[in-house]
Amino acid sequence: MVMIPVIALATAAAAFLLFIAYQVWWQSGKATEIELSPVDLEAFRNLTDPEEVRFLRANLSAREFRKIQRMRLRATGAYISVISQNAGRLVVIGRSMSAQADAGTAAAGHDVVNRAVQLKLWCSLSLLKLKLTMIFPTLLSPSSRIADRYLDVSSLSASLPKKLAA
Amino acid sequence: MISLHFIGLYLWVAPHALLALVAALMLRNGRHREFPVFFAYLLFEILQFCVLFLMLRFDWHISSYKDVDLLGRAGSIAFRFGIIQEMLEVSVARCAPLRQTIARMLWCVAAVLALLALIFIGSVYSWSVRGMIVPAYAIDQTLNILQCGLLACVCLWHRFLGLKMRSFVVGIVLGMGLVAGLEPLLHALKDLRTVNPQSVDLLRMGVYHVSVLIWLYFASVQEEFASDSAAPSFPDARNWAVELRRFLWS
Numbered sequence: 001m002v003m004i005p006v007i008a009l010a011t012a013a014a015a016f017l018l019f020i021a022y023q024v025w026w027q028s029g030k031a032t033e034i035e036l037s038p039v040d041l042e043a044f045r046n047l048t049d050p051e052e053v054r055f056l057r058a059n060l061s062a063r064e065f066r067k068i069q070r071m072r073l074r075a076t077g078a079y080i081s082v083i084s085q086n087a088g089r090l091v092v093i094g095r096s097m098s099a100q101a102d103a104g105t106a107a108a109g110h111d112v113v114n115r116a117v118q119l120k121l122w123c124s125l126s127l128l129k130l131k132l133t134m135i136f137p138t139l140l141s142p143s144s145r146i147a148d149r150y151l152d153v154s155s156l157s158a159s160l161p162k163k164l165a166a
Numbered sequence: 167m168i169s170l171h172f173i174g175l176y177l178w179v180a181p182h183a184l185l186a187l188v189a190a191l192m193l194r195n196g197r198h199r200e201f202p203v204f205f206a207y208l209l210f211e212i213l214q215f216c217v218l219f220l221m222l223r224f225d226w227h228i229s230s231y232k233d234v235d236l237l238g239r240a241g242s243i244a245f246r247f248g249i250i251q252e253m254l255e256v257s258v259a260r261c262a263p264l265r266q267t268i269a270r271m272l273w274c275v276a277a278v279l280a281l282l283a284l285i286f287i288g289s290v291y292s293w294s295v296r297g298m299i300v301p302a303y304a305i306d307q308t309l310n311i312l313q314c315g316l317l318a319c320v321c322l323w324h325r326f327l328g329l330k331m332r333s334f335v336v337g338i339v340l341g342m343g344l345v346a347g348l349e350p351l352l353h354a355l356k357d358l359r360t361v362n363p364q365s366v367d368l369l370r371m372g373v374y375h376v377s378v379l380i381w382l383y384f385a386s387v388q389e390e391f392a393s394d395s396a397a398p399s400f401p402d403a404r405n406w407a408v409e410l411r412r413f414l415w416s
Contacts, residue, residue, distance in 0.1 A: 005290045006360055009351040012286070016314045020343040023321035027331050088328030095329065114264050117327060121267075124326075 036089055037082045041147050044079045047072050048147070062138070069137040077130050083150050084123035090116035090153055115153040122149055170364070177371035181378040182215040188378065191385040197334060203252045204338060207245035214238035243309050246342060247276075250316045253335050254323055275319055276312060283311035287350070307353055313346040337384020341377035348373050 046052060057065050094116055097109025126146055189208040192198045198205040218238070221231050251272055255265050287307050317339055324331045331339070349370070356366040 003358075003360065005354045006351070006358060008290045009354045012311075013347045013351045016318070016347045017343065019318060020321065020339060020347070023318075023325065024331075024336055024340065027321075027324065027336065085328075091327050091329060117264060118267075120327060 036086050039079060039082055039086065039150065041151060044076070044083075044147050047076045047079065057138075066137050070134060073130055073134050073137065077127060080123050080126050080130065080146060083146060084120055084127070086150070087116045087120040087123060087153070091120065112153065115149075119146070119149050119153050122146060170368070174368060174371070177368060177375055178215075179219075181371070181375045182212055184375075184378045184382055185212050185215075188381045188385045191382070195385070197385070200256065201249075201252060201334065201338075203245065203248040207242070207249055210238075210241055210245055214241070239306070243306075243313075246313055246346070247316075249338060249342065250313065250320060253320045253338060256332065256335060272316070272319075276316060279315035280308060280312050283308045283315065286311060290354075307350045310346045310349045314343065317343050317346065333387055334384050337381055337387075340384075341380040344377045344380070345374055 053069070056068060060068060091113055094109045094112030094114075098106050098113060100106050100109065123146060185208050189198075189205065189212070192201070192205055192208070214234075217234060218231065220226075221234065251269065254268050254272060284304075287304055320335070320339055321331070324335075352366050352370045352373070355361045356363050
């Protein structure tokens with residue numbers, strides 16, 4: 001009986017240290033892709049347009065609507081995953097810019113990092129919400145605000161070359 | 167016995183002398199500006215050691231020594247939480263709203279983890295409640311487990327963002343993780359008298375020594391951030407941004 005706490009704590013300590021070691025190893029071996037995946041924002045907006053949802057709901061039977069809406073939600077999820085990946089890459093590019101000696105470029109880089117992090121958090125929350133929406137497709141609908149946020153951070157990132165050239 | 171005494175003295179003095187070296191390296195590399203809380207923690211540990219060493223040297227009253235030791239432990243724990251927050255914020259250091267968001271997230275995660283850690287410690291010691299020499303140490307153990315959870319969050323946060331951890335952050339995580347991860351186990355070994363308590367004390371100091379050596383190594387390593395192979399180079403980033411603008415506005 002006396003050994004039970006020791007065994008439990010030894011197991012927990014070993015598991016934790018292995019986890020930390022794995023994370024450090026994973027970080028050291030990781031090479032970040034710098035290719036951005038294209039995102040068709042118009043199609044994304046269309047998928048998340050409340051008017052479209054209302055139109056489909058009015059013209060389809062409840063069963064068909066649920067089926068179609070689930071397919072649309074899967075496509076929306078795929079778009080959000082790509083936006084999330086791109087946001088991660090924007091964090092890397094922003095971080096790279098923020099290390100530049102020029103104060104203006106560094107500040108712009110910080111701005112990109114901060115907005116991209118917010119976008120990434122937003123994407124994660126949206127993916128969670130989307131999973132809920134998949135269960136209740138008639139009650140919930142996805143938000144299209146991610147597209148605006150993505151455009152916001154992407155256009156900021158796209159304005160960097162002007163700043164770099166200046 | 168004499169050799170054990172010297173080993174004990176070495177394991178007490180050497181890590182703190184090395185901490186001074188870590189602090190000096192941080193000052194030289196300018197990292198004290200990037201990691202002010204960690205730097206303050208190093209100074210606090212050195213100061214605490216100096217006070218305790220002098221108290222022991224001049225045969226101060228044992229109760230005063232214990233009070234100072236307890237105060238020092240409490241301060242160290244507080245500092246370690248600050249360091250964890252600092253590591254989470256290092257990637258978004260210039261954005262106040264985002265820092266506030268991270269702080270809020272940290273508090274929520276910490277509250278949940280504290281509850282889980284308390285349940286874990288409670289269930290582990292439920293087999294042998296009397297085994298715990300000082301029940302108040304349950305709080306210390308809970309906080310150590312909480313710190314382990316938060317250190318895991320630091321790794322997961324960087325993974326979530328797709329960022330490589332700064333080499334110095336890796337060093338801090340490894341060092342703190344080693345101490346916080348093994349501390350509950352060492353506490354249990356001592357409390358339940360399964361191993362000679364003196365050996366456990368030596369083991370604890372040895373673990374701390376190893377963690378200080380890890381900090382020393384990572385403090386001496388040149389920051390890989392500038393030459394990070396994973397991060398895009400300056401022309402890469404520029405081309406990338408041009409490409410982005412092309413497909414955004416086409």
